[in-house]
Amino acid sequence: MLSAVAVSKSEGEAAGETPVRRRILEAAFSAFMEAGYTETSTLEIAKRARVSKRELYALVGNKQEMLAACIRERAERMQAPAELPEPRDRQTLERALVAFGTQLLSETTNPTVIAVFRLAIAEAVRAPEVARTLDSFGRQTGRAALTSIMDKAKAHGLLNGSPPEMAEQFAGLLWGDLMISLLLRTADSPDPEEITRRARSAATAFLQAFIGAGQSG
Numbered sequence: 001m002l003s004a005v006a007v008s009k010s011e012g013e014a015a016g017e018t019p020v021r022r023r024i025l026e027a028a029f030s031a032f033m034e035a036g037y038t039e040t041s042t043l044e045i046a047k048r049a050r051v052s053k054r055e056l057y058a059l060v061g062n063k064q065e066m067l068a069a070c071i072r073e074r075a076e077r078m079q080a081p082a083e084l085p086e087p088r089d090r091q092t093l094e095r096a097l098v099a100f101g102t103q104l105l106s107e108t109t110n111p112t113v114i115a116v117f118r119l120a121i122a123e124a125v126r127a128p129e130v131a132r133t134l135d136s137f138g139r140q141t142g143r144a145a146l147t148s149i150m151d152k153a154k155a156h157g158l159l160n161g162s163p164p165e166m167a168e169q170f171a172g173l174l175w176g177d178l179m180i181s182l183l184l185r186t187a188d189s190p191d192p193e194e195i196t197r198r199a200r201s202a203a204t205a206f207l208q209a210f211i212g213a214g215q216s217g
Contacts, residue, residue, distance in 0.1 A: 018059070020049075020051060020055065020059060021059045021060060023049045023050070023051070024045065024046075024049040024051060024055075024056055024059060024060050024066070025060065025066065025069055025070055025073075026049075027045050027046075027048035027049035028040075028045045028048075028049075028060075028063075028066040028067070028070065029070045029112075030048065031044055031045055031048060032067065032070075032119060033115055033119065036119070036122060036123060037063070037067060037119060037123045037127045037130050038123055038126045038127045040063065041063075042056060042057075042062070042063055045063070045066065064129055064133070067129075067130060067133055068133050068137060070116070071116060071133055071134055071137045071138055072137045083099075084096045084099055084100065084149070086152065086156075087149060087152050087153040087156060087158060088156050088158075089156075089158070090158070090207060090211055093149075093153050093158055093207070093211075094203050094204075094207055096149050096153075097149065097170060097199070097202070097203040097206060097207075098196075098199045098200050098203045099199075100145065100146060100149060100199075101170075101174045101198070101199030101202055101203065102195055102196055102199040104142050104146075104174070105174065105178075105190065105195045105198060105199060106192070106195055108142070108179075109178070109182060109189045109190055109195070110189065111189055113138075114182050114183065114189070116134060116138075117134065117179075117183060118183060120134045121183070142171075143164075143167060143168075143171070146167040146170060146171065147163045147164050147167040148163075149167075150163035150164075150166045150167050150170075151163045158211060159210055159211070160210075161210065166206075166210065169206065169209070169210075170202060170203075170206045173201075173202035173205050173206055174198060174199065174202040176198075178190070178198075
C-alpha cells in the first residue's frame with residue numbers, strides 16, 4: 001500500500017509523464033516510506049528505479065525535488081472540483097461546500113497521503129524541508145481552494161467575515177480530530193459514506209453559524 005506513489009500510473013501519463021519518470025517517483029516514494037527521507041540516498045532510488053543517477057537527475061532532479069513531485073501530484077487533486085456551483089445563495093453554497101469537503105477528505109485521508117504526513121512528522125528535525133514541501137504543495141492548495149469559495153460567497157453577499165478565517169472555520173468543522181486519529185493509527189480511513197456524512201454535517205454547521213438556520217438565500 002505504501003509503495004504506491006501519490007497518483008496512479010494512468011493519471012501521471014495523462015499529465016505527460018514518461019514511464020521512466022513515473023518509475024523513479026514510485027521508487028523514491030517507496031524508499032522514503034521504508035527508510036525515511038534523510039536516510040534515503042539518490043543512489044538507492046536510482047537502483048530501485050533501474051536508472052542511472054544521471055537519468056534520475058535529468059528526469060526528476062535531486063531528492064527534495066522528487067519528494068516535491070510526489071506531494072505535488074496529490075496536491076493537484078485537492079483543487080476545488082471543476083463542476084462546483086457558483087455560491088449565489090444558501091443552497092448553492094451548501095452544495096459547493098459539500099462537494100469540496102467530500103473531495104478534500106477523500107484525497108487527504110488516502111493512506112498514501114497519511115503516510116506522507118507521518119513522514120513529515122518523523123523527519124521534522126532532521127529534514128524540515130519535508131514539512132515545508134507538504135505545507136506548500138499540499139495544505140496550502142486545499143486552503144486556497146476553500147478560501148476561493150468563501151470569497152465568491154462573500155462577493156454575492158452571503159458571508160460577511162474574512163474568507164481565510166471562514167475557510168479555517170469550515171476546515172475545523174470538517175476534520176474535527178480525524179487527522180490526529182489517522183496519524184496515530186487509532187482510526188481507519190473513512191469510507192465514502194462516512195466522508196459524505198462528515199462533509200454534509202460540516203456544511204450544515206457552518207451555514208447555521210454564518211448565515212443562520214432560517215435564511216433561505
